[in-house]
Amino acid sequence: MNFPINPLSSAMSALNSLAAQASGGTKAAGNTDTIATGAVTGQSGAASVDSFASALKSSIDKISDTQTHALSEAHAFEIGSSNVSLNDVMVDMQKANVGLQFGLQVRNKLVSAYNDIMNISV
Template identity: 60%
Template sequence: MTISAIQSVLQQLQTTALSASSLAGPAEGVAAGGFSDELRKSLDRISDSQQHAYGQAESFELGKPGVALNDVMVDLQKANIDFQMGLQVRNKLVSAYQDVMNMSV
C-alpha cells in the first residue's frame, strides 16, 4: 500500500467524521483528540446508527404508531452502509499496518 492510498483512507475518515459531526453539533477539530479519538467516535456513530435502526424495526414490529415501513427500511440500509464503511476502513488499516511491518529497513 502506498502513502497516497493511506492518505486517501485518512481523508475519507476525516470527511465522514466531519459530515457526521456537523449533524451532531459543532466540529471540534481533528487535532484536539487525534486519530484514535476520531476512530472511536466513528465506531460510536456506527453503533448508534445500528441501535437506532434496530429500535425502529422493533417499534414497527410491535405496531407502534408513527413508524412507517419505508423509514425502517431506510434506517436499516443506512446502518448497513455505515457498518460496511467501518469494515472497509478496518481492512485498509490492517493492510497498511501489515505493509509497514513487512518493510525492510
C-alpha cells in the same frame, strides 16, 4: 427523512486532517531520522495519534448508534407502533448497513497498511 451518513463524513474529515498534518510534518523535517523519531516520541506525533484514535472511536460510536437506532425502529414497527413507517425502518436499516460496510472497509485498509509497514525491511 434525508440524513447524511455521519460516520462517513466524520471519518473522511478525520482522514483529510491527518493527511494535512502528515504532509506538514514531512515538509518541516529535514531528514528521515527526525521524521521517524518525531512521529513516535514528539508532541505533534502524540497529538495526531490521539486525534486519529478519537476520530476512529467517534466513527465507530456513530456506526453503533446508527445500528441501535435502526434496530429500535424495526422493533417499534414490529410491535405495531403507529408513528413508525416501513419506509423509515428500511432507510434506517440501509444507513446502518452502509455504515457497517464502511467501517469494515476502513478496518481492512488499516490492517493492510499495518501489514505493509511491518513488512518493510529497515
